[in-house]
Amino acid sequence: MTPAYASPPLLDVQSLQIDLPVGGVPVRAVDDLSFTVARGETVCLVGESGSGKSLTALSLLRLLPPIARIGRASRIVFDGTDILQLAPEPLRQLRGQHVAMVFQEPMTALNPVRRVGSQIAEVVRAHTTRRSAEAWEDAVRMLEAVGIADAAARARQYPHELSGGMRQRVMLAMALVLRPQLLIADEPTTALDVTIQAQVLDLLRAQRVASQMALLLITHDLGVVAEMASRVLVMYGGRLVEEAPVDVLFSRPAHPYTQGLLAAVPGIRQDLGHTRAADDEAPRLATIPGTVPALGAFPSGCAFRDRCPLAVAECASEVPALHQIGPAHRARCHLVREARSEAHATSPSHEQGAVRP
Amino acid sequence: MTRRTMLLLGLVVLGVPLAAPWIAPFDPELQLDIVALRSLPPSSAHWFGTDSYSRDVFSRVLHGSRVTLSIALAAVSLLLLMGTAYGALTALAPRVISNALRRALDLFLSVPRILVLLALSAFIGPLAVWQLVLLVGFTGWFAVARQVTDALDALLVEDFALAARALGVRSSRLVWRHLLPHLLPLLAVSATFAVASTIALETTLSYLGMGVQPPEASWGAIMRDGASAMTSEWWMTLFPGLATMAVTMACNALGDALRPPRAASQVAS
Amino acid sequence: MLRLLPGLATRLLQGLIVVFTAATLAFICLELAPGDQATALGEQVPLAVRERVRALRGLNDPLPVQYLRWMRDIVRGDFGWSVSQQRPALPVLLEASTNSLMLVAPAFVLSLGLGMLLGAWQAVHAGTWRDRWSGRLTLAVYSVPEFWLAFLLILFGHGQLGLPATGMVNDMHAYYGLLDRLQDRLAHLVLPVITVTLVGIGIFSRYQRSSLQDVLQQPFVRTALAGGLATPRVRWLAWRAALLPVLTVAGLVLPAFVAGVVVIEQVFLWPGLGHTMLMAIAARDADVVTGCVIIGSSITVLGALLTDMLRVLVDPRLATGVSRIEPTER
Numbered sequence: 001m002t003p004a005y006a007s008p009p010l011l012d013v014q015s016l017q018i019d020l021p022v023g024g025v026p027v028r029a030v031d032d033l034s035f036t037v038a039r040g041e042t043v044c045l046v047g048e049s050g051s052g053k054s055l056t057a058l059s060l061l062r063l064l065p066p067i068a069r070i071g072r073a074s075r076i077v078f079d080g081t082d083i084l085q086l087a088p089e090p091l092r093q094l095r096g097q098h099v100a101m102v103f104q105e106p107m108t109a110l111n112p113v114r115r116v117g118s119q120i121a122e123v124v125r126a127h128t129t130r131r132s133a134e135a136w137e138d139a140v141r142m143l144e145a146v147g148i149a150d151a152a153a154r155a156r157q158y159p160h161e162l163s164g165g166m167r168q169r170v171m172l173a174m175a176l177v178l179r180p181q182l183l184i185a186d187e188p189t190t191a192l193d194v195t196i197q198a199q200v201l202d203l204l205r206a207q208r209v210a211s212q213m214a215l216l217l218i219t220h221d222l223g224v225v226a227e228m229a230s231r232v233l234v235m236y237g238g239r240l241v242e243e244a245p246v247d248v249l250f251s252r253p254a255h256p257y258t259q260g261l262l263a264a265v266p267g268i269r270q271d272l273g274h275t276r277a278a279d280d281e282a283p284r285l286a287t288i289p290g291t292v293p294a295l296g297a298f299p300s301g302c303a304f305r306d307r308c309p310l311a312v313a314e315c316a317s318e319v320p321a322l323h324q325i326g327p328a329h330r331a332r333c334h335l336v337r338e339a340r341s342e343a344h345a346t347s348p349s350h351e352q353g354a355v356r357p
Numbered sequence: 358m359t360r361r362t363m364l365l366l367g368l369v370v371l372g373v374p375l376a377a378p379w380i381a382p383f384d385p386e387l388q389l390d391i392v393a394l395r396s397l398p399p400s401s402a403h404w405f406g407t408d409s410y411s412r413d414v415f416s417r418v419l420h421g422s423r424v425t426l427s428i429a430l431a432a433v434s435l436l437l438l439m440g441t442a443y444g445a446l447t448a449l450a451p452r453v454i455s456n457a458l459r460r461a462l463d464l465f466l467s468v469p470r471i472l473v474l475l476a477l478s479a480f481i482g483p484l485a486v487w488q489l490v491l492l493v494g495f496t497g498w499f500a501v502a503r504q505v506t507d508a509l510d511a512l513l514v515e516d517f518a519l520a521a522r523a524l525g526v527r528s529s530r531l532v533w534r535h536l537l538p539h540l541l542p543l544l545a546v547s548a549t550f551a552v553a554s555t556i557a558l559e560t561t562l563s564y565l566g567m568g569v570q571p572p573e574a575s576w577g578a579i580m581r582d583g584a585s586a587m588t589s590e591w592w593m594t595l596f597p598g599l600a601t602m603a604v605t606m607a608c609n610a611l612g613d614a615l616r617p618p619r620a621a622s623q624v625a626s
Numbered sequence: 627m628l629r630l631l632p633g634l635a636t637r638l639l640q641g642l643i644v645v646f647t648a649a650t651l652a653f654i655c656l657e658l659a660p661g662d663q664a665t666a667l668g669e670q671v672p673l674a675v676r677e678r679v680r681a682l683r684g685l686n687d688p689l690p691v692q693y694l695r696w697m698r699d700i701v702r703g704d705f706g707w708s709v710s711q712q713r714p715a716l717p718v719l720l721e722a723s724t725n726s727l728m729l730v731a732p733a734f735v736l737s738l739g740l741g742m743l744l745g746a747w748q749a750v751h752a753g754t755w756r757d758r759w760s761g762r763l764t765l766a767v768y769s770v771p772e773f774w775l776a777f778l779l780i781l782f783g784h785g786q787l788g789l790p791a792t793g794m795v796n797d798m799h800a801y802y803g804l805l806d807r808l809q810d811r812l813a814h815l816v817l818p819v820i821t822v823t824l825v826g827i828g829i830f831s832r833y834q835r836s837s838l839q840d841v842l843q844q845p846f847v848r849t850a851l852a853g854g855l856a857t858p859r860v861r862w863l864a865w866r867a868a869l870l871p872v873l874t875v876a877g878l879v880l881p882a883f884v885a886g887v888v889v890i891e892q893v894f895l896w897p898g899l900g901h902t903m904l905m906a907i908a909a910r911d912a913d914v915v916t917g918c919v920i921i922g923s924s925i926t927v928l929g930a931l932l933t934d935m936l937r938v939l940v941d942p943r944l945a946t947g948v949s950r951i952e953p954t955e956r
Contacts, residue, residue: 096854
């Protein structure tokens with residue numbers, strides 16, 4: 001179960017289900033996803049392309065393309081209110097003010113024909129009664145806060161006159177100007193140089209500290225996860241496959257997919273790798289064989305089973321449930337359940353839940 | 358538009374002209390009865406009425422489709438060829454030549470096509486059908502050339518093209534094997550729109566007397582005959598016009614359908 | 627705005643070259659055609675008189691000499707002599723241009739405005755029955771030859787409503803009072819302007835719809851929504867970003883507009899540039915023909931220039947020389 005916090009979670013996603021028509025046929029892109037984010041917490045949502053993480057992020061603010069359908073049993077509860085049931089006007093007020101979002105392509109995510117300062121000021125004017133001059137000042141101040149030098153001059157520029165890193169910071173300024181309680185960042189650093197990445201992450205951390213802002217960070221970069229997360233959610237094939245506090249995830253990953261991901265990063269947990277070299281060969285980089293299946297082409301049962309070196313017959317016939325491994329640690333794998341029951345049966349010192357090759 | 362509709366449209370547009378000699382109830386040139394059957398409004402015997410020479414308008418319209426469509430198809434083939442050749446040359450030529458070609462194209466594009474055609478045909482006199490085809494084709498390829506150049510400019514900086522060049526693929530092979538296949542969808546769309554505009558153009562020219570000459574009769578020529586009595590003998594201008602509209606609309610709709618579709622937007626209603 | 631100046635100079639120069647080339651081509655065509663201005667006087671004029679005219683006007687001189695003389699005259703503002711109207715060509719051309727402008731200017735503005743409104747409305751309602759049916763209507767208008775559209779409008783407007791079908795003014799116009807004269811002119815404008823406007827709406831609405839649909843796909847729309855901006859506001863912002871391709875097309879379509887008016891002028895017997903030029907071609911009135919070509923291409927060039935300046939104002943990306951942004955369809 002989710003860790004017990006003193007206060008109810010800020011964001012409580014229950015059984016999120018998203019269907020997307022692919023070639024005319026509806027496909028389950030996100031299946032029965034449930035998670036929470038507490039006030040001031042940083043949660044990282046990890047997965048490769050095709051895992052459903054971006055769709056999940058978009059659904060939180062109801063920004064999915066009109067062809068996508070959210071399951072009727074799904075609930076997205078923010079601060080006590082179900083976002084999915086909101087009328088248009090309350091929804092509009094929520095966006096940008098209480099829950100903000102930053103997207104991953106700074107090149108095209110900004111309006112090309114308006115000055116960046118106006119775009120930030122526009123967000124302010126949409127939610128407050130501040131006049132244009134005041135809103136403009138807010139915008140300039142925000143640009144300074146996100147570390148843009150010569151903010152007043154920059155605010156008068158157009159997006160195409162700025163570098164990628166600056167554009168991303170402008171987006172952040174737009175998202176943070178009204179001090180939202182929750183910031184959803186979808187791959188905010190993917191399109192940026194490494195040094196700029198570090199600066200953006202520092203910025204996020206500073207904001208989090210300054211305003212007690214919760215952060216839902218979507219990424220496929222484990223380095224970012226290690227830097228920023230307090231809790232991690234791993235997605236594959238539209239499902240949550242593992243959930244753990246960050247240190248637990250890196251030290252005792254339970255799901256074979258997570259293990260594969262960690263092993264694939266050179267220098268981290270080579271012992272988890274499932275790729276074995278012959279005795280006289282140099283050690284090889286561990287990989288997860290195969291590729292992520294396209295949407296609609298997921299195998300039956302466990303979505304990972306045809307790439308998993310530990311798959312058994314049951315994996316093909318039944319979708320594994322999320323099994324509890326530790327107080328805040330769950331994994332969606334049949335073998336976890338068995339290892340757990342084995343562990344109970346055998347020595348108590350045997351590490352709980354971790355699947356050994 | 359479904360594939361079925363597209364197929365149906367194509368069949369009708371191409372089939373009617375081909376089948377005209379068999380479907381037409383009368384000989385389009387035959388003057389049936391200059392005294393009794395002259396300038397009659399539409400009736401059950403003559404669906405589109407008769408003209409001032411007592412010829413059946415319906416048959417004339419059917420046969421007119423052959424003239425109009427053959428001119429359109431021939432001219433469009435010509436202008437596609439020329440446009441693609443010029444466009445490819447412009448995109449692939451060394452910088453100086455390429456720039457010169459582009460400037461020249463800008464010049465060509467700014468000249469009003471119909472004025473040139475009118476002026477030329479006025480000077481040369483009555484045009485034979487093949488001359489008309491050449492003239493229309495030679496003045497219509499500019500837009501295609503521009504589109505081809507723009508498309509090739511974009512393609513040439515794509516990774517696959519750069520990779521091919523890095524491997525030492527010869528320019529000619531590059532064009533034929535690698536680039537032209539990418540152009541086909543664009544050319545298909547251009548072709549359908551070009552057919553539509555050529556039909557409209559030829560009709561206009563013929564109406565003005567500068568296009569198809571008697572005894573050949575395209576829809577424009579039929580309307581020319583009826584222009585002097587537009588309000589009283591309306592059937593002579595209405596039906597050929599409807600036919601022109603129908604075929605042109607079909608071609609334009611086809612062109613629209615061939616374009617890649619767009620997803621719906623979140624701000625759409 | 628000042629940074630636009632060097633570009634402006636280049637464009638003006640290019641425009642001059644276009645006009646010059648067009649005029650030269652016209653001149654050459656006229657020379658190559660059988661007969662000359664003397665022939666235009668008609669068969670009934672004795673041959674001797676015609677030969678005299680030829681000598682007087684230097685029509686027997688070699689081509690380059692005639693060409694240079696013609697060029698010199700044009701630059702000095704002497705557009706020659708209209709053989710068919712027996713008066714200087716310049717007044718003929720000026721009258722014709724004014725008449726054409728009276729017709730084209732309101733039609734262009736109306737069709738651009740209404741076309742953009744319609745296209746934007748269609749893009750926002752894309753896929754609904756409203757969009758589909760209005761789309762079919764615009765497709766129909768876009769597809770028909772203009773002269774046939776004129777026919778239809780005359781059938782209805784003149785046949786049913788009694789609006790004037792030809793000419794600019796009534797026969798009795800000179801005897802009317804001021805108010806009646808104004809009404810008369812306006813009445814004669816109605817049908818031709820509506821015809822040209824309808825065609826223009828067909829063209830512009832299609833481009834606007836296409837352009838706005840493209841823009842609505844772009845990520846910044848989602849960013850705006852995520853910021854909590856209201857839907858009408860987001861649509862407005864998208865429309866602003868979608869303006870550029872439509873203006874580009876307006877500039878490109880201008881030559882076609884000028885051309886299309888030729889046909890309309892024929893149908894409505896409107897004594898504008900197109901009509902005058904056709905008459906002059908038939909009458910071998912060389913000076914008037916070349917004059918029409920010069921004026922016609924000048925108008926086109928100026929229009930294109932104006933549109934280009936507007937484009938830079940509308941889209942800041944162009945001011946800094948970013949890649950040309952072309953519309954998505956012809």
